[in-house]
Amino acid sequence: MYSLVRILPFARLLREQVPAFAGAFVIAELFYKFHSFALETLAFLATWGLIDALIQAVRHMAGGSRHQATDTSGS
Numbered sequence: 001m002y003s004l005v006r007i008l009p010f011a012r013l014l015r016e017q018v019p020a021f022a023g024a025f026v027i028a029e030l031f032y033k034f035h036s037f038a039l040e041t042l043a044f045l046a047t048w049g050l051i052d053a054l055i056q057a058v059r060h061m062a063g064g065s066r067h068q069a070t071d072t073s074g075s
Contacts, residue, residue: 020052028040
């Protein structure tokens with residue numbers, strides 16, 4: 001976590017990780033009732049990773065479509 005906070009710029013942390021963290025936290029709080037701190041923590045971290053992967057995929061697709069439009073008009 002320390003490396004994540006250190007490496008990523010503050011604006012990117014706010015834009016990507018805070019929404020992913022908040023979404024995973026809400027999902028974990030509402031749905032994960034394993035009666036085990038360790039299992040709930042692992043499920044929370046897995047959910048955070050999954051939500052972050054979805055955000056990155058959407059960001060990549062949105063960025064990729066912009067680059068393709070730029071490349072097509074430049075040719």
